[in-house]
Amino acid sequence: MPADYENLPLPEDLRLTISRLRELTGNSSDLLISQLTIGGADCALLCCEGMVSSSYIAEEIAEPLSQISGVESSAALLDHIRKYLLLSTDSPTADTFGQLFRLVYSGFALLLANGSSQALAFGAQGYASRGVQEPANESNIMGAHEGFSEVIRTNMSQVRRRLKTPELCMEMLQKGSQSRTDLCLCYMKDRVPPELLSRIRSSLDQIKLEALLTTGHIRPFLEQRSFHLFSTAGTTERPDVLCSKLIEGRVAIFCDGLPFAVVVPKLFCESFQTLDDYAFKPLYAGFIRWLKYLSFLVAVLLPGVYAAVVMYHPELLNSTLLMLLVKAEKEAPLSIITESLLVLLMYEAIREAGVRLPKPAGGAISVISGLMIGDAAVKSGLVSTPLLTMTALSVLGGMSVPELDPQITLLRFGSLAAGGFLGLFGVSLLCCVILADICSAESYGFPYFAPFSPFKRAGMSDTLYRTGVRKMQSRGFTVEDYHE
């Protein structure tokens, strides 16, 4: 519901406008109102403290304004500024209190003149923000080392700098009834399927939240409604990765305040691709990709397969390995399931503590966990060494595919339960359920598991293996090729 002031027109009387402003903002201390006389007309300069650059206002706005003299009326003053002074490149106007607040709280300086019901705004943004830094979660060896930041305009410029083409479109919109967060819909208009774009627009129209503070506030609106473990809307914090997605006809959504772009549609195979794949020779890149697929399987299935083999199918092991495991498990006081569950839960707790605790405490956590799991638990006989090795391998496998970490974590417990309860039969059933979950996921008609199933031969050259860049340049691939 729009607020009462949203469409309330600005009065011509400056004193009345100022008193309304004070009343509507509860005399908020960060709204700065400087009353001054310009060329004989009573005026007020509005800005929000901390949102504007005070030096810019002093040098580029206040000084040129103070040199204006002898204007007939306030309307003439505003007309003169508009026509003869270029105080900022971005100079919108506000006719209502709703527009005025949006501009002030976006870092604009607004000039109100007595006798005019319009305010002139000048882009003078100068809020403190984190600069462009290396992405924390998407590391890269051979590519660029800059990531997105929290300022939407900076993020947009990072993409624009890499795609200097008029085909790249950026549509601004605002969402959040209280936060009025800027969103930017970003796409290549010659590549994006028109239906995808219109469906994304209508999905975004469904956002009726009060505030948009995380990608989690946008992604559910871009995903299927039904229950799925895997997410069909991806995120990236790298401008170079985003550019490659845009060229493939995908749509990105930037949200002001977030150093991520949400990308739609997302495919399962993308979780195993990095930009570094294209920096290395195809053979090595292909090897790394296969290693990641294998790591995913190890991360999900190893605890379950270990429990299944040791508990129900010991005949699958050779005698040396069997003796080793029997000896180790004989000495452990807990059952394999309990033991595995304990180690996995301990790992998850340590990881969560490492993420949430202040950075300086991270080192201490590593030492304590190393001592606790690596030494004390084994020496005390609580946990067997083979089981610990399997768990470590599984966790390590998960780290190779960080994008799927939440899914891997849950599935690892599922696999343990299935393997412990029904042996390899249970693990196989779980594999079927996972496969069904992956195969049923779709994003706006784009199957999540493409190009594997439905099988698209053309897509194999950049999924199952990585073909040479020379061949790729003539491929002309867009995501539309996968649409069903």
Place this chain on the structure above:
Amino acid sequence: MNRLSGRQLAAAALVTDAFTLFCLRGGLSAVSAAGFLAGALVQLLALLPVIGCISAGGGLFSSGRIVSGAAVLLLIGWGGALFAMLWRTSGVVFIPWESHGPFGELLVGAALAGAALYVTSGGLRTLGRCAAVAAVIGGLCLLGLMLSAAVSSEVENLAINRTADSFPREFLRGLSLSGGSLVISSMAELTGESPKRSVGRYFAGKAILGTSVILTSVLVAGGVMELAGFPVVMAAQLSQPFSSQRIDSLFLIVFSVCGVFGAAALAAPAAELTGRLFPKLRRFRSVIVLALMLAAGLFFAWSETAGRVFTIGTPAAVFLLSAGVWLKRRAGA
């Protein structure tokens, strides 16, 4: 659109047949392969009226509730036969809990039905995509098993012809592997491609799969076939390329995966048709169908003869139903 491609449909049908093939009982010989091929040919002939009905437009199930109802019964019955096969075979493939009496067997069946329910609830598209992946992975695993079987195979086993005097028996056995043809006949009109191509792909795949599995089993286990309760399972267990590591764990995985997608391939069209016949049950159609399949499985596990008669009679039932529809349409035209 809840459509699936011809390849996906053929894969779903093949996965169903693969499971049935793994559960084969009694001795096998080269004649079994011939019987299997002859049975498959008869199934193909039985499908001709189905292809005719779909190619002429209109499909099978638009002709009335009786045809749809009969198809649901056949699918549920075949699902039951599949569960009965699972219970019979679970002991030899070492599925935990199966030795815990009826409770254990029910648990194994319920677990498989639960996984099949999850697949079915995703719709025909999900089933088609999963079946295609399962067929490829299953094919690769079978290839691995066959390659490992090469070490322990003996060519002279092909000459052992214990069942030479009973080609009709082997033919009936081949005819009873009719789950896939039921799947394809009930889902052919849902594909976006010509049914001829789907059916063609399916029977080509079935011929390759059946003969290769049967002949591999004969090559590996031919010498001890008289002792083999489940020859395909035994062949997998005997074909060990290494002295200790057991490749038959791979077989258990292929067996389970084919079981889940086979049950789902039978349940999905049955659920779809049940939803059309009884719109009020639409929400729980998959649960109802799988529960009925389990019940039918219990019946077929109790009366093995009934199960055998049912699976052998399925192609005839499909032929009679579709031919009836086809003749009625022609008479109407």
